[in-house]
Amino acid sequence: MKIRVAVVGGTGYTGFELVTLLLHHPKVELTEITSQSYAGQPISMVFPALQETCSLVCAQMDLTRLVDRADCLFVALPHKTAMEVVAPLVRAGKRVVDLSADFRFRSPEIYEKWYQEHTAKDFLAEAVYGLPELHGDKIRTANLVGNPGCYPTGVILAAAPLLAGGVVDPDSLIADCKSGVSGAGRAPTLTTHFCEANEGFTAYKVGEHRHTPEIEQELSTIAKRQIKVVFTPHLVPMSRGILTTLYANLSRTVSEDEVRGLYQEAYERAVFVRVLQQGHLPSTLYVRGTNFCDIGWRIERRTGRIIVISAIDNLTRGAAGQAICNMNLMFGFDEAEGLRLRAWQP
Numbered sequence: 001m002k003i004r005v006a007v008v009g010g011t012g013y014t015g016f017e018l019v020t021l022l023l024h025h026p027k028v029e030l031t032e033i034t035s036q037s038y039a040g041q042p043i044s045m046v047f048p049a050l051q052e053t054c055s056l057v058c059a060q061m062d063l064t065r066l067v068d069r070a071d072c073l074f075v076a077l078p079h080k081t082a083m084e085v086v087a088p089l090v091r092a093g094k095r096v097v098d099l100s101a102d103f104r105f106r107s108p109e110i111y112e113k114w115y116q117e118h119t120a121k122d123f124l125a126e127a128v129y130g131l132p133e134l135h136g137d138k139i140r141t142a143n144l145v146g147n148p149g150c151y152p153t154g155v156i157l158a159a160a161p162l163l164a165g166g167v168v169d170p171d172s173l174i175a176d177c178k179s180g181v182s183g184a185g186r187a188p189t190l191t192t193h194f195c196e197a198n199e200g201f202t203a204y205k206v207g208e209h210r211h212t213p214e215i216e217q218e219l220s221t222i223a224k225r226q227i228k229v230v231f232t233p234h235l236v237p238m239s240r241g242i243l244t245t246l247y248a249n250l251s252r253t254v255s256e257d258e259v260r261g262l263y264q265e266a267y268e269r270a271v272f273v274r275v276l277q278q279g280h281l282p283s284t285l286y287v288r289g290t291n292f293c294d295i296g297w298r299i300e301r302r303t304g305r306i307i308v309i310s311a312i313d314n315l316t317r318g319a320a321g322q323a324i325c326n327m328n329l330m331f332g333f334d335e336a337e338g339l340r341l342r343a344w345q346p
């Protein structure tokens with residue numbers, strides 16, 4: 001039997017990725033796609049890539065209609081707008097995966113410090129942070145999943161085994177991340193304009209990016225104390241992908257085998273984390289269009305540091321693919337259902 005699924009905000013980049021993946025999911029019937037700007041237009045007009053693949057027409061968002069037409073809803077709206085939609089859907093007994101930041105935080109104070117007033121605070125306690133490798137058991141029974149941010153996904157998966165294994169100084173983490181331009185969404189802005197983004201490479205929001213508290217929330221839980229992370233995002237002239245370079249001071253001498261053991265143990269049952277063989281390092285190319293997070297590292301004895309590299313596709317593992325993985329867990333499907341994707345490497 002199939003479940004009925006709706007994508008709220010289906011005309012953005014994550015919306016398109018959701019629609020494309022859900023159309024090929026054997027346990028899903030895609031029943032509704034909403035849009036404000038394109039209501040009444042076939043989704044295949046918005047995204048010509050969907051011609052002869054999807055006949056749905058974008059609908060104006062109507063909560064009563066959504067409740068009526070779907071068992072599970074993906075909300076792919078900007079933060080703030082998302083919380084206004086998610087709360088009534090959960091209240092109506094629906095299962096929701098929200099791709100915005102609105103339900104990722106356990107502390108309303110932290111959310112309000114970095115974002116704005118939260119008008120659905122009551123739901124934060126029941127929302128589960130949707131990183132399957134860390135919270136798989138809770139996700140299975142959740143009605144509301146706050147799907148992780150793209151940068152946090154790559155950083156947390158790279159750092160978690162080292163913190164859990166106690167081999168690095170938790171106060172020494174520096175995450176240097178580079179993202180493709182689709183991370184900023186589909187609406188054009190000056191910084192995402194072709195001439196501004198192409199053939200350039202720039203850091204942005206240094207010391208103030210909103211993904212910082214999200215990374216710190218999850219890594220502090222693993223470290224069992226409050227930690228702070230230096231996180232510097234960069235925009236690189238490619239469409240999709242995030243490469244994270246994580247630096248940490250080793251707290252003691254570790255062998256290559258010990259580090260490998262930590263990663264292998266942490267991700268032994270993780271379908272979508274690939275711990276690379278010694279000598280190999282991740283590339284955004286190897287994960288493009290897939291739900292994989294590839295992880296590799298080098299121990300730098302000269303400086304007493306470990307340098308961990310992770311690669312994800314921001315729209316798949318960093319958004320839609322992870323969201324579908326969460327839906328799979330919530331509905332008792334195989335975690336990889338609809339997500340057995342191959343990288344787009346030529």
Ligand SMILES: NC(=O)c1ccc[n+]([C@@H]2O[C@H](COP(=O)([O-])OP(=O)(O)OC[C@H]3O[C@@H](n4cnc5c(N)ncnc54)[C@H](OP(=O)(O)O)[C@@H]3O)[C@@H](O)[C@H]2O)c1
Pocket residue numbers: 008009010011012013014015034035036037038076077078079081099100101148149150182183184185186187314315318319
């Ligand atoms: N891009 C990424 O790599 C990425 C990764 C992880 C998480 N996210 C998060 O996922 C969410 C969607 O991101 P995106 O990149 O897909 O953004 P996007 O390309 O800008 O799309 C946003 C969607 O929301 C709709 N929308 C915008 N303002 C609205 C409003 N006031 N009321 C109702 N609908 C509105 C837009 O469509 P209409 O104009 O047609 O209504 C569109 O469907 C965001 O919260 C983002 O932070 C994005």
